[in-house]
Amino acid sequence: MKKKESKTSEKLHSPAECSSFLRPIKDSLEVLNGKWKLQILGSLIFGNKRFGQISKELNGVTDKVLSKELKELETNQLIKRTVYDTFPPTVEYSITEHGKSLEGVMEELKNWGIKHRKKIIG
Secondary structure, three states, rough: OOOEEOOOOOOOOOOHHHHHHHHHHHHHHHOOOOOOHHHHHHHHOOOOEHHHHHHOOOOOOOOHHHHHHHHHHOOOEEEEEEEEEEOEEEEEEEEEEHHOOOOOOHHHHHHHHHHHHHHHHO
């Protein structure tokens, strides 16, 4: 299919091209949706942490929501949950190699957030 030029000289793309661009974005957002998942991953980039440590760093998250988000991140293989044979049992969370692959994305979001805050707030 031949691309048409618009009046603004932007190339028009076929619905298939648009879909192949948007589908991976949708998939990514489904995995990383919500207010806390990227923040949890950002916290774990700095090292392994226990539930309470993550909770303190993510000021405002409830234990119920944090627990749910951690389970979803584990299901998507972005974090690993390790239970140590201690009394009481110690549980530690760490970021996986797959989770670390988002480090560049998080760095870009951080940079954009700094620029956006400066533009909006001044």
